[in-house]
Amino acid sequence: MKRTRLYSAHKTAGAKFVEFFGWEMPIEYTGILHEHMAVREKAGLFDVSHMGEIIISGNQALDFIQYLTPNDAARLDANKAQYSALITPQGTFVDDLLVYYLDEDTYLLVVNAANTDKDFQWILSHEQGFDVEVQNKSEYYTQMALQGPEAYKILKPLTQIDLEKMSSFAVERGSIEGVEAFVSRTGYTGEDGFEIYTLAPNPEKVWDAILEEGKAYGLQPIGLGARDTLRLEARLMLYGNDIDEHTTVLEAGMRWLVKFKKGDFLGREALLKQKEEGVRRKIVGFELVEKGIARPHYPVYIDDEKVSEVRSGSFSPFFQKSIGLTYLPVEHTEIGTEFSIDIRGKRTKARVVPTPFYKREENQ
Amino acid sequence: MYPNDFYYSKDHEWLKVDGESATVGITDFAQKQLGDVVYVELPQPGVQLEVHQSFGVIESVKAVSDIYSPISGEVVETNEELNDSPELVNEDPHDKGWIVRIKVKNETELENLMSASEYEKYLEGLED
Numbered sequence: 001m002k003r004t005r006l007y008s009a010h011k012t013a014g015a016k017f018v019e020f021f022g023w024e025m026p027i028e029y030t031g032i033l034h035e036h037m038a039v040r041e042k043a044g045l046f047d048v049s050h051m052g053e054i055i056i057s058g059n060q061a062l063d064f065i066q067y068l069t070p071n072d073a074a075r076l077d078a079n080k081a082q083y084s085a086l087i088t089p090q091g092t093f094v095d096d097l098l099v100y101y102l103d104e105d106t107y108l109l110v111v112n113a114a115n116t117d118k119d120f121q122w123i124l125s126h127e128q129g130f131d132v133e134v135q136n137k138s139e140y141y142t143q144m145a146l147q148g149p150e151a152y153k154i155l156k157p158l159t160q161i162d163l164e165k166m167s168s169f170a171v172e173r174g175s176i177e178g179v180e181a182f183v184s185r186t187g188y189t190g191e192d193g194f195e196i197y198t199l200a201p202n203p204e205k206v207w208d209a210i211l212e213e214g215k216a217y218g219l220q221p222i223g224l225g226a227r228d229t230l231r232l233e234a235r236l237m238l239y240g241n242d243i244d245e246h247t248t249v250l251e252a253g254m255r256w257l258v259k260f261k262k263g264d265f266l267g268r269e270a271l272l273k274q275k276e277e278g279v280r281r282k283i284v285g286f287e288l289v290e291k292g293i294a295r296p297h298y299p300v301y302i303d304d305e306k307v308s309e310v311r312s313g314s315f316s317p318f319f320q321k322s323i324g325l326t327y328l329p330v331e332h333t334e335i336g337t338e339f340s341i342d343i344r345g346k347r348t349k350a351r352v353v354p355t356p357f358y359k360r361e362e363n364q
Numbered sequence: 365m366y367p368n369d370f371y372y373s374k375d376h377e378w379l380k381v382d383g384e385s386a387t388v389g390i391t392d393f394a395q396k397q398l399g400d401v402v403y404v405e406l407p408q409p410g411v412q413l414e415v416h417q418s419f420g421v422i423e424s425v426k427a428v429s430d431i432y433s434p435i436s437g438e439v440v441e442t443n444e445e446l447n448d449s450p451e452l453v454n455e456d457p458h459d460k461g462w463i464v465r466i467k468v469k470n471e472t473e474l475e476n477l478m479s480a481s482e483y484e485k486y487l488e489g490l491e492d
Contacts, residue, residue, distance in 0.1 A: 016399075032425040033400040225399070225426055293403050293423050315402040315425050344421070 004049035005142050005203050013221050021114040023050040026223040035226035036317040039189055040358075042218035043148030045210055046227060048188075048195075049203075052116025053141040054123065057106040058132035065099060065107055068126060068266060070249060072259040076101040081169050081184045085257060086111075086119055091248040091270035095119050096239055098186065100171060110143070112239045126266070142203035146210060147193030147230075149360075150217040155194055158209055159183070163194070177209035188227065190234025190358050232312050232323065233358035235285060241296060241312045242283065242325050251279050251327065281327045283311070285355035288322035292343045294350065299342040300326050307332075310341060316357065323357050365392060365484075367458060371474055372483035373434040375416070378458060379477065381468065385440055389462040390422065390431065390453065393487055398424040401453040404463065406442040413437060413466060415473060420463065422453065431463060435473045441465040 001024040010017070015026035026047065028035060038044050056064060065073045071084035078101055086094035095115040100108040111119045120136045127134060146155055156163055161174040166185045173182045181198040198206060211219060228238070237243050243252050250258070250271060258271055288294055294313040299306050313324030332339065335354055340347040366372065371379040376394035380387045395401065405421040413419050418430040419439065442464050446452060453461040468474075478486060 027426070028399060031400045033402075229425060291403070292405070293428075295428065315423070317425065 002050070004047055005201075006047045006049065006144075006207050009204055009207050010047065010221070015221070015223060018224065020050065020224060023113060025050055026221070028223040028225045029221050032223070032225040032229060033317045035220055035222045036229050038218060038220040039148045039191055039222060039226065039230055040318055041149070042220075043146065043150040043154055043193075043214055044189075044220050044222035044226070045207070045214065046145040046147065046222050047143075047207070048145055048227075049142045050113035051141075051143050052109075052111040052113060052119065052136070052138040053143075053197075054109045054111060054116070054120055055102070055106065055135045055137050056109065056123070056132055057135075058130075059105060060131045061105045061107050064127070064130040064132045065109075066262060066265060067130070068123065069097075069099065070258040070265055070267065070271070071099075072262040073099055073107070074262065076107075078103075078173075079171050081171050081186055083169075083257070085249065085254075086122060087249060087265075087267040087271075088245060089267055089270060091250070091267040091274060092245050093239065093243040093247060093249070093252070094122050094245065096237055096243060098184075100182075100184070114240060140199050142198050142200070142206075144196045144203070144207060144210070145187055145189075145193060146196065146214075147187045147189040147191045147222075148219075149192060150214070150219065151191070151193040154210060154214040154217055154219055155183075158213055176206050179203065179206050181206065188234075188236055189230040190236070190356065191230075191360055226317075228312075229314055229317055232314055232325070233316055233318055233356070235325070235356035238312055247283075247327070248274060248279070250274050251281055251283060253283050279330060281308075282330050282333045283325055284328050284333050284352045285357055286324055286326060286339075286350045287319075287353050287357075288341070289338070289349040289351050292346075292348050293322045294324045294341045294343065294348070300328070300350075301340045301342065301347065302328070302332055307339075318358055323353075325355075328352070366480040368480045370458070370480060371434065371477035372480065372486075373432070373477055374486065375432045375434070377432060377434050379434045379474075381474070382465075385465045385467050386435065386437075387462050388434060388464050388466060390457055391483070392457050394429075395454050395457045395461070398422060398427060398429060398453075400425050401450045404446040404450050404453065406444075406446065407439050407464065409439050409441060411439045413439065415476075422450075433466065434477055435466060435468060435470070437466040437469040439464050440467050 018027035069084040098110040187193040298310045300308040337352040403423040407419045413433040420431045
């Protein structure tokens with residue numbers, strides 16, 4: 001199994017580990033509920049070095065990215081990151097990702113750990129005709145996420161980077177505790193925070209310094225368990241659960257991600273057609289009305305007809321109830337619509353609710 | 365750690381005989397494995413259980429686990445406090461986090477369970 005450069009730091013901190021697509025990653029340290037609330041109320045530090053990093057460079061790097069992704073990468077500059085996706089000609093997801101502009105004609109795609117090899121092959125298979133070079137640099141990058149209302153205060157004394165001027169999705173380069181890194185105001189928790197990337201061989205120095213600085217603020221190291229419950233409350237998609245090669249960008253409610261006017265791109269025609277005809281099903285957030293916890297793959301019924309399955313489903317530590325995401329026929333997606341979920345043979349009542357389930361108060 | 369007057373199963377349930385009935389819960393080892401317990405599905409009193417029959421479910425944030433009966437007999441009482449405070453299973457697994465009381469049908473079944481020292485040895489074996 002692969003380990004990140006921070007493995008021994010996790011071990012020392014008493015992490016419980018789990019295998020995650022070939023990586024030995026911390027699932028929890030002190031307990032998922034405690035870690036979850038630490039991020040909502042104070043701050044949490046995540047090791048997400050298992051994420052994949054693919055670099056596309058060359059004369060036509062921008063053209064190539066424009067072709068592969070539905071968002072408009074021409075709007076990127078050295079100080080801005082962008083959420084986007086790799087999509088199929090059918091308008092479905094190969095993966096979702098972040099795009100960074102690293103340098104002139106050089107872009108970085110940050111992709112899901114589970115998909116790194118698949119994405120790399122997908123990108124190579126479309127390379128022909130573009131003057132570009134594609135490199136999988138995943139093993140060189142360490143990525144950490146510092147998230148929560150106290151994230152800014154914790155990071156500030158450790159870096160010269162002017163964090164204050166960084167708005168959402170802003171990117172800055174510099175060093176943290178003397179270690180060269182770049183930082184974006186992004187995350188996967190629904191809280192304010194930063195994602196930190198470094199190629200340095202000693203990223204532990206950064207990890208330790210942040211933990212030390214964060215002590216006074218109640219900062220905790222956070223495992224993949226709470227990462228999943230945090231992102232679900234914020235209705236951030238998880239590839240493999242909520243989006244995959246069978247769900248289109250429009251069905252997943254991400255019309256905003258598709259910039260039809262930017263020119264041709266993979267999936268454009270299919271998505272344009274679907275936009276005009278309208279989607280037949282759409283992703284919705286739900287909560288259980290009755291007792292129980294709806295988990296991924298549990299069957300979803302409207303009256304006596306099985307229409308779907310639970311995609312993401314978990315106990316929400318913040319709301320103390322069962323929440324999740326599923327796809328429903330559009331005529332049943334209105335807020336308040338009731339349907340049922342089969343939990344171990346028992347039909348359990350659920351209700352469509354507005355998402356994101358959790359939205360932080362602004363101006364924190 | 366593991367009380368001497370309890371019996372233990374390989375599925376990590378404990379059982380304490382109290383007159384004609386026995387109290388059943390999950391062991392400290394089991395609750396640690398599960399992580400934060402957020403929901404316990406209890407059986408209805410009156411249900412007849414066989415040895416190793418699943419009679420309920422414990423859910424942590426990440427996982428769903430069946431709870432198995434270490435003996436046969438009728439469920440006479442369930443720990444209703446777990447409906448509002450499932451965390452008792454983590455906080456006090458061997459006492460306040462008890463799950464059901466079962467009327468003992470066949471005392472000889474107890475001989476198939478482990479003592480505290482046997483259970484501790486069993487756990488050591490699992491860690492290898």
